[in-house]
Amino acid sequence: MSPRFRSPSLALSAVLMAGCAGADAPLTPEERDNLSATPVVEGLDQPWSLAMLSDSEWLISERGGALRRVVQGQLRDTPVSGVPAVVAKGQGGLFDVLPHPDFADNHQLYLSYAKACGDGGATTAVGRGVYRDGELVDFQDLFVAESACTDTAKHFGGRIVIDDDGYLFLTVGDRGERDRAQDTGDHGGSVLRLHDDGRVPEDNPLVGDANAQPEIWSWGHRNPQGLALHPDSGEPWLNEHGPRGGDEINRVEAGVNYGWPVITYGREYYGPSIGQEKKDGYAQPLHYWTPSIAPSGMVFVTSQRYPDWRGDVLSGALKLTHLNRVRFDGTEAVEELRYLTDRGERLRDVRQGPDGYLYLLTDAPDGKLLRVEPPS
Structure with a gap:
């Protein structure tokens, strides 16, 4: 047992036991070639996230630290200031x-990022500022x-959403x-829940546990790279x-331990x-996917432009380079399809x-913003 491990409180045991149902076997994926993607913007440097502020202005984060503006469909040369x-x-x-x-x-804009800490280390942080016309001010x-905080430089997570009740998940x-993922005294390997101003909600599952971090909503995660609200x-x-x-x-539930590394369908990179x-x-x-696809950004489809996809989960794939679609019946995955594999x-x-189209970011030094055309 790790010296950092602390057991969750006994009050959570019933919740943990209730969270054990799930997939029994991976689905056999089908590849489909009836989809195309049209470049909308090119010349991005390892883009990471896309935000639609309005019909006319979108923002794209680049992993190197720049926040780029797309105005009326055109990429501006000058990045946003104040990042x-x-x-x-x-x-x-x-x-x-x-x-x-x-x-x-309110023009409030949130950013998550790797922040310097300790002696040459980095950690995951989230902050907000006020954004107008290419300037981010009062960022805190x-x-x-x-x-x-660690110098390992990997597995930051970094996805954020705000739910309908105003809670921020990171x-x-x-x-x-x-x-770290089994240590509730450590933020690593967790999903955190905050008020939209950073305060800790009093009904978070570990509030009151002196040995736990009160921001934690769930734990036992390895490296969550996609996060979306169920419609x-x-x-x-x-x-x-x-x-x-x-x-x-995974469906993210309060006080549930998702098991990494105690349970996993994965293996060590060298085999065992x-x-x-x-x-x-x-x-x-x-x-679950075996072999790994390396999933990334994630969305539930609600648009009328893709009527046969409504309610399905779409994820990008980094390693296996495709658009991944999983259909659920409630919480049971019943079909997996893969698109755009030929693009590599x-x-x-x-x-x-806001126009109902789906958009993708390609992870490359010459990255693109792509629009997914509805399947034929």
């Missing part, structure tokens, strides 16, 4: 960009995962030090990277098993625009 300094090292950099739900009135950190990876329940769902196999889709596939007290994924491009983010 915080980021640690663009390894997998670190500028991550998600998210407008506040009331952005049209709302939360910094101090306990997840993913933090295990930082490449897997025991019916409003709950956050995520996808996350496994090691060699064992990438997952890591843990068990199932164990009482640890939640099973709703869906790493897909970092997937978003649904």
Whole structure:
């Protein structure tokens, strides 16, 4: 047992046991060639996240630290000013960009990023400022995962969403030090829940536990790279990277332990098993991928432009370079389809625009913003 491990409180045991149902086997994926993607913007440097502020202005974060403007469909040369300094090292950099739900009135913009900490280390942070016409002003950190400071430069997580009740969710990876994910005294390997101003909600599951971090909503995660709200329940769902196999889709529930590295369908990169596939007290994924696809940005499809896809989960794939679609019946994954495999491009983010089209970001030094044309 890791010296940093602390057991969750007994009050959560019933919740943990309830979270054990999930996928019994991966689906057999089908490849489809009836989809095309049209470049909208080119010349991006490793884009990471896309935010639609209005019909006329979108923002794209680049991992190196620049926040780029797309105005009336054209990429502006000058990046947004006032963006915080980021640690663009390894997998670190500028991550998600998210407008506040009331952005049209308050102009508040959230950024997650790798922030310098300790002696040459970095950690995951989220902050907000006020954005107008290419300038971000009064940017302040709302939360910094101090306990997840390390010099490993990987597994930052960094996805953010704000739900209909105004709660901000932030993913933090295990930082490449897997025991962190089972230590509730450490922010690593967790999904955090905050008020939109960074305060800790009093009904978070570990509030009152002196040995736990009160921001934690769920734990036992490896490196969540996609995060989206279910269109019916409003709950956050995520996808996350496994090691060699064992990438997952999970419904994120309060006080639930998702098992990494005690349970996983993945293996060590050099071959041996890591843990068990199932164990009482640890939640099973709703869906998993073996071999790994390296899932990234994630969205639920609600647009009328793709009527046969409504309610399905779309994820980008970095390693297996495709657009991944999983259909669910409730919480049961029933079909997996793969598109755009012939392009051979790493897909970092997937978003649904105000025009109903789906948009993709390609992860490359000459990255693109692509519009997904409805399937024939």
